[in-house]
Amino acid sequence: MPEFIKPLSDEFENIYYVEGERRGGYPYSNSMLIGDYLIDTGISNGRIRKLRRKFDIKSVINSHWHEDHILGNRVLKEAEFLCHSEDKHIIEDIDKIFPFYGLKVADFPEFQELLEGFRINNTKIDRVIENDEIIEINDLRLKVIHTPGHTAGHCCFFEEKSRICFLADIDLTNFGPFYGGLDSSVMDFEESIEKLEELNMEAAVSGHKGLFQGVKLIKEELKKYKSKIYEYDERILSYLSETNPINPDDLVKKNIIYRKYGPWEVFEIIAEKIMIEKHFEKFLKNKIIEKKNNGYILN
Numbered sequence: 502m503p504e505f506i507k508p509l510s511d512e513f514e515n516i517y518y519v520e521g522e523r524r525g526g527y528p529y530s531n532s533m534l535i536g537d538y539l540i541d542t543g544i545s546n547g548r549i550r551k552l553r554r555k556f557d558i559k560s561v562i563n564s565h566w567h568e569d570h571i572l573g574n575r576v577l578k579e580a581e582f583l584c585h586s587e588d589k590h591i592i593e594d595i596d597k598i599f600p601f602y603g604l605k606v607a608d609f610p611e612f613q614e615l616l617e618g619f620r621i622n623n624t625k626i627d628r629v630i631e632n633d634e635i636i637e638i639n640d641l642r643l644k645v646i647h648t649p650g651h652t653a654g655h656c657c658f659f660e661e662k663s664r665i666c667f668l669a670d671i672d673l674t675n676f677g678p679f680y681g682g683l684d685s686s687v688m689d690f691e692e693s694i695e696k697l698e699e700l701n702m703e704a705a706v707s708g709h710k711g712l713f714q715g716v717k718l719i720k721e722e723l724k725k726y727k728s729k730i731y732e733y734d735e736r737i738l739s740y741l742s743e744t745n746p747i748n749p750d751d752l753v754k755k756n757i758i759y760r761k762y763g764p765w766e767v768f769e770i771i772a773e774k775i776m777i778e779k780h781f782e783k784f785l786k787n788k789i790i791e792k793k794n795n796g797y798i799l800n
């Protein structure tokens with residue numbers, strides 16, 4: 502067995518953690534194989550080919566539309582494709598990727614080159630999945646947990662008998678939750694993490710940070726991950742006052758989310774602005790801020 506494919510349970514056969522290239526670091530991601538279902542295709546096309554030599558992959562589930570989770574779809578053309586109904590339209594029309602990140606191709610040619618480099622193309626979705634749906638795979642029961650926030654149709658997958666969960670991009674990385682897309686929501690993200698906290702997971706596969714084991718540890722990691730959102734709340738609120746109206750635009754390039762901008766600064770600044778907007782939406786809904794003139798003040 503190639504070393505990037507690791508069985509996840511002694512008791513339940515046919516559940517594997519499939520580690521992505523660069524240990525699942527972007528532009529790659531980790532996958533889970535359960536019976537003849539593969540969740541996500543970002544491990545690298547080379548690894549998918551190796552995996553296919555060992556296993557018959559009849560169905561592919563995309564946890565959400567992001568490029569690093571669908572990049573190998575084209576290698577598995579003969580498989581049946583599934584995703585949540587909310588993300589279907591983007592996976593089927595990848596020209597929507599740019600606008601859904603709030604980007605224009607001209608602003609960020611490097612990203613266009615990356616998409617073209619991987620030859621990511623449209624995938625026809627054969628079947629949509631919904632929250633709480635059980636996908637029966639041999640004697641295993643894979644439950645779809647709709648966890649919006651990262652994208653509108655983001656899903657996690659919980660196998661009920663083994664209590665193994667695929668977390669996709671509720672990924673428990675130190676960066677914390679990402680909700681910098683137009684279909685993202687910080688409020689939904691919080692609720693989604695809370696939904697996961699209620700499950701007693703024995704093991705959890707993160708889309709970008711490997712494998713976590715133990716009910717207690719996983720709950721703690723989820724809590725820590727969620728607390729990043731509260732940190733951003735505080736950081737953003739510290740700029741607001743009762744007298745001087747401000748807008749999300751005024752908080753751009755202040756390293757509120759990204760402590761240091763990297764080579765993808767163009768992307769990061771747009772994502773950061775969108776994320777700050779999502780916090781403003783949350784503050785407004787909770788009546789922490791109110792509109793005044795052309796901006797917002799503390800309520």
Ligand SMILES: [Zn+2]
Nearest residue numbers: 565567651670
């Ligand atoms: Zn993602």
